[in-house]
Amino acid sequence: MHLAVALDGTGWHPASWREPVARPREVFTAGYWADLVAEAERGLLDFVTIEDGLGPQSSHFLDPDERTDQVRGRLDAVLVAARIAPLTRHIGIVPTVVATHTEPFHISKAIATLDYVSSGRAGLRVQITARPNEAAHFGRRTIPRIEAYDSPDTQEAVTELFDEAADYVEVVRRLWDSWEDDAEIRDVATGRFIDRDKLHYIDFEGRHFSVKGPSITPRPPQGQPIVTVLAHDTVPYRLVARQADIGYVTPHDTDQARAIVAEIRAEQRAAGRADEPLHVFGDLVVFLDDDPAEAVARRERLDALAGEPYTSDAPIFTGTPNQLADLLQELAAAGLTGFRLRPGVVGHDLPAITRGLVPELQRRDAFRRAYEAETLRGLLGLPRPANRYAAVATATV
Amino acid sequence: MSKPLKQIHLAAHFPGVNNTTVWSDPEAGSHIEFSSFAHFARTAERAKFDFLFLAEGLRLREQGGRIYDLDVVGRPDTFTVLAALAAVTEHLGLTGTINSTFNEPYEVARQFASLDHLSGGRAAWNVVTSWDAFTGENFRRGGFLPQEERYSRAKEFLATANELFDSWDGGEIVADQETGVFLRDAKAGAFVHTGQHFDIEGRFNVPRSPQGRPVVFQAGDSDEGREFAAAGADAIFSRYASPDAGRAFYTDVKNRLAKYGRREDQLLILPAASFILGDTDEEAEELAHDVRRQQVSGATALKHLEFVWNRDLSSYDPDGPLPDIDPDISDTHISKGRAQVRMYRDPLATAREWRELAAARNWSIRDLVIETGNRQNFIGSPETVARTVNDYVQSDAADGFILVPHITPTGLDPFADKVVPLLQERGVFRTDYAGTTLRDHLGLEALS
Numbered sequence: 132m133h134l135a136v137a138l139d140g141t142g143w144h145p146a147s148w149r150e151p152v153a154r155p156r157e158v159f160t161a162g163y164w165a166d167l168v169a170e171a172e173r174g175l176l177d178f179v180t181i182e183d184g185l186g187p188q189s190s191h192f193l194d195p196d197e198r199t200d201q202v203r204g205r206l207d208a209v210l211v212a213a214r215i216a217p218l219t220r221h222i223g224i225v226p227t228v229v230a231t232h233t234e235p236f237h238i239s240k241a242i243a244t245l246d247y248v249s250s251g252r253a254g255l256r257v258q259i260t261a262r263p264n265e266a267a268h269f270g271r272r273t274i275p276r277i278e279a280y281d282s283p284d285t286q287e288a289v290t291e292l293f294d295e296a297a298d299y300v301e302v303v304r305r306l307w308d309s310w311e312d313d314a315e316i317r318d319v320a321t322g323r324f325i326d327r328d329k330l331h332y333i334d335f336e337g338r339h340f341s342v343k344g345p346s347i348t349p350r351p352p353q354g355q356p357i358v359t360v361l362a363h364d365t366v367p368y369r370l371v372a373r374q375a376d377i378g379y380v381t382p383h384d385t386d387q388a389r390a391i392v393a394e395i396r397a398e399q400r401a402a403g404r405a406d407e408p409l410h411v412f413g414d415l416v417v418f419l420d421d422d423p424a425e426a427v428a429r430r431e432r433l434d435a436l437a438g439e440p441y442t443s444d445a446p447i448f449t450g451t452p453n454q455l456a457d458l459l460q461e462l463a464a465a466g467l468t469g470f471r472l473r474p475g476v477v478g479h480d481l482p483a484i485t486r487g488l489v490p491e492l493q494r495r496d497a498f499r500r501a502y503e504a505e506t507l508r509g510l511l512g513l514p515r516p517a518n519r520y521a522a523v524a525t526a527t528v
Numbered sequence: 529m530s531k532p533l534k535q536i537h538l539a540a541h542f543p544g545v546n547n548t549t550v551w552s553d554p555e556a557g558s559h560i561e562f563s564s565f566a567h568f569a570r571t572a573e574r575a576k577f578d579f580l581f582l583a584e585g586l587r588l589r590e591q592g593g594r595i596y597d598l599d600v601v602g603r604p605d606t607f608t609v610l611a612a613l614a615a616v617t618e619h620l621g622l623t624g625t626i627n628s629t630f631n632e633p634y635e636v637a638r639q640f641a642s643l644d645h646l647s648g649g650r651a652a653w654n655v656v657t658s659w660d661a662f663t664g665e666n667f668r669r670g671g672f673l674p675q676e677e678r679y680s681r682a683k684e685f686l687a688t689a690n691e692l693f694d695s696w697d698g699g700e701i702v703a704d705q706e707t708g709v710f711l712r713d714a715k716a717g718a719f720v721h722t723g724q725h726f727d728i729e730g731r732f733n734v735p736r737s738p739q740g741r742p743v744v745f746q747a748g749d750s751d752e753g754r755e756f757a758a759a760g761a762d763a764i765f766s767r768y769a770s771p772d773a774g775r776a777f778y779t780d781v782k783n784r785l786a787k788y789g790r791r792e793d794q795l796l797i798l799p800a801a802s803f804i805l806g807d808t809d810e811e812a813e814e815l816a817h818d819v820r821r822q823q824v825s826g827a828t829a830l831k832h833l834e835f836v837w838n839r840d841l842s843s844y845d846p847d848g849p850l851p852d853i854d855p856d857i858s859d860t861h862i863s864k865g866r867a868q869v870r871m872y873r874d875p876l877a878t879a880r881e882w883r884e885l886a887a888a889r890n891w892s893i894r895d896l897v898i899e900t901g902n903r904q905n906f907i908g909s910p911e912t913v914a915r916t917v918n919d920y921v922q923s924d925a926a927d928g929f930i931l932v933p934h935i936t937p938t939g940l941d942p943f944a945d946k947v948v949p950l951l952q953e954r955g956v957f958r959t960d961y962a963g964t965t966l967r968d969h970l971g972l973e974a975l976s
C-alpha cells in the first residue's frame with residue numbers, strides 16, 4: 132500500500148489552527164514545513180503534497196470571503212517544496228501548481244529543478260481554478276461565474292479548463308523529454324558542450340497556447356517527475372487517465388471505489404494508455420486518536436469552534452489508527468493502490484499517521500519498513516520512462 | 529580629515545551560459561546538479577559575501593538556425609534553486625533574475641514574497657525585460673510586446689508588484705488561539721491596479737515578508753534602463769568594471785537619483801567582474817592567457833565573428849586571416865537569443881576596423897576575438913587583486929563587485945580564501961555578518 136499526506140496550513144479542519152499543537156504563527160516559516168516533512172519521512176510515507184492557490188483561502192467554493200477566524204494566506208508551494216527538499220533524503224515532494232494562470236514552460240523547469248534539488252523525488256499536483264476572482268488577479272482572461280453546476284454552460288466551461296490542463300501537462304511532459312538523457316557530451320575534441328541532435332523542439336500547438344521548446348533545463352533525474360491530479364467526476368477522471376501518474380479520488384465506500392477505478396481504467400484504455408502504470412489513490416480526511424470517542428470529541432470540539440460541522444469533498448474518517456487500517460485495506464481490495472490522507476489537525480493527526488497508522492499497517496505487512504528506493508518513481512514502483520524523442524530518433528534510423 | 533573608507537560589497541554570480549564559463553577544464557563540474565550550487569553558495573557565505581546571483585534563460589540560443597552548442601547550455605529554474613539554497617545557507621542573500629515580460633505580477637510577487645519568508649529576509653529580484661518574439665515562442669502570449677514598451681511594462685510590473693507587497697502591512701496576523709481571531713483585518717491583501725499593462729484587482733495571498741519587499745536590482749544599460757534603476761532599484765548590476773568607464777557610469781547613474789528624491793547611498797553600483805589569481809602577478813598573467821584560450825576555441829572565435837558578419841563563416845580557418853567579404857547587413861540575424869548581436873550597431877565599420885587591427889598586429893581570427901573580447905577584470909596575486917578591487921571602490925568606480933568565476937563550482941574558492949582576508953585586513957570588508965537580511969548586508973534602510 133502506498134501512503135501520502137496532504138499538507139495544508141495547520142490542517143484541513145478550518146478550526147485546526149486553534150489546537151494547542153497547531154503553531155499557526157509559524158505557517159509562513161521554513162522551519163514549520165521542514166518539521167512536518169521530517170515527520171512524514173520518519174513515517175516512511177511515499178510523499179507529501181503541498182496545497183496552493185492563486186488567491187486567499189475561502190469558506191466558499193467559488194468566491195472569496197472576508198472571514199477573520201480562519202487561516203488566510205499561504206506561500207508558493209513549489210518554493211516551499213524546494214526549501215525543504217535538501218533537508219530530506221527519501222520522501223517525495225509534490226507541490227500544487229495551477230494550470231489555469233501559469234506558464235507550462237516555467238512550471239516544467241521549476242519541477243525539473245525540484246527533481247534535481249531533491250535527487251529524483253519531485254512531482255506536481257496539477258489543479259485548475261474556475262474562480263473569477265483569481266482570474267482577476269491576472270487580468271489576462273475572464274472566467275465566467277459558475278451558476279448551476281449541471282448546466283450545459285458550466286459543463287462546457289469546466290471541460291474546457293480541464294482540456295487546457297491536459298494540454299498544459301502535455302507541454303510540461305514534452306519539455307522534460309526535450310533533452311535526451313545523454314545530451315550533455317562535453318566533447319573537448321570538437322568543442323561541443325551538447326550534442327544538439329539530442330535536444331528537441333516540442334512544437335506544441337494547441338487550442339489554448341503553443342510552445343516551441345526545448346526546455347532550458349536538462350531532463351530531470353526521474354526523466355518524468357510524477358504528475359498527480361485530484362478528480363471527482365468524469366471530466367477530471369479523463370485528465371487523470373490521459374496525463375497523470377496518480378489520480379486522487381474520493382469514494383465514500385468500497386462499491387463507489389470499485390466503480391471509480393473501473394471508470395478511470397476505461398478512460399485509460401480509451402486514451403491509449405492501458406499498458407502504462409497509473410495509480411488511483413483514495414483521498415481521506417482523518418481525525419485519529421487511540422480512543423475512538425476521543426477522536427469524535429475532538430472533531431466536535433473543532434466543529435464547535437468553527438461554528439459549523441466540517442464537510443469535505445473527500446470522506447472524513449474519525450476513529451483509531453487500527454480502524455483506519457481496516458478501512459484502507461478494504462478500499463485497497465476494491466482497487467485503490469494507495470491513499471492520500473489529509474490530516475484534520477496536522478500537528479496531531481500527522482504524528483498519529485506516522486506513529487499509529489504506519490506501525491499498524493507494518494504489523495499487517497501492508498506497508499514498507501524502510502525506504503526501498505532512491506527516487507519517488509522507485510517508491511511508487513513506476514519505471515523511469517524512456518524519452519519519447521529518443522525513441523523517435525531510434526525508430527527513424 | 530581624510531574621507532572614511534568605503535565598505536566593499538561583494539557578491540558571486542554562478543557562472544552559466546556564455547563562453548566565459550570554461551567547461552573543458554578537468555576541474556569544471558556540473559552546472560545543473562544542486563551540489564554545485566550548494567558548494568558555490570557555501571563558499572560565498574564562508575567569505576561573508578552579500579549575496580549569490582543567478583541569471584535566467586527562457587529560450588536556448590541559436591545560431592545559423594541551430595541550437596548553439598559550444599558553450600554551457602542549460603540551467604535550472606531560478607526560484608527553485610534559490611529556495612533550495614536557503615536551506616543550506618543562513619545569511620547569504622539570494623538574488624534571481626526574473627523577466628518582467630513573460631511573467632505576471634501576481635505570480636512573481638507571490639514567489640518573491642515566499643522566497644523572502646522561506647529565507648528569513650534574503651530575497652532579491654533582478655528585474656530584466658525582453659520583447660523578442662523568439663523568446664515569446666515558449667509562452668502563452670507569444671511575442672506580444674513591442675520593443676519600445678518593454679521598460680514601460682517593466683516599470684508598471686515593478687510598481688504593481690510593490691502594490692501587492694504593500695497590500696499587507698505586517699500586523700494583520702494575530703492568530704490568537706483563545707479568541708479565535710486569525711486576521712486583524714478582513715481585507716488584508718486587497719489591491720486594485722489599473723494601468724496601461726495591467727488591470728488587476730483582488731487579494732494578495734502572501735502576508736508581508738521579513739524584508740517587506742525583495743531588494744530590487746536592475747541590469748540594463750540603456751538610458752531608459754538607467755532611469756528605471758534611478759527611480760526604483762536598490763542596486764545596479766552593471767558591466768563597467770574598469771576604472772574610467774566605471775567612474776563615468778557611476779557618476780551618471782548617481783546623478784540621476786536626486787530628481788527621484790533619492791540619496792546616492794540608496795542605489796549601489798555593482799559591476800560584474802571576472803578574476804584570475806596566481807601566486808605572483810606573472811603567474812596570474814600566464815594563467816589568464818591560458819584561460820582565454822580555453823574560453824575562445826577556434827570554433828567559438830568563428831561564431832563570435834559571425835555576430836558581426838552575420839554570415840556563416842564555418843568554412844574559414846580560425847587561425848587564418850579575417851574574411852575579406854563584408855558583413856550581411858540585412859534585417860535577419862544569424863544569431864538568436866543573445867544580447868551581443870545588438871552591440872554592433874555598424875557592422876561594416878566594425879568589420880573594417882577589425883580587419884585593419886588584425887592586419888597591423890598579425891592576428892588570426894582567434895587572436896582577434898581573444899584580444900578584443902572580454903578580458904578578465906582582475907588579474908594578479910591576491911595582494912594585487914585586493915589592492916585593485918579596493919582602489920576601484922574607493923575611487924567611486926563601483927560600490928563593489930559581483931564576481932563571476934570561470935569555473936563551476938570551485939572557481940570562487942581561491943578568491944574567498946586568499947583575497948577576502950586581505951580586504952578584511954584593510955578594514956574594507958566585513959569579517960562577519962552584522963545583520964540577518966540582505967538589506968542589512970547592503971546597508972539599505974529597512975522599509976517602513
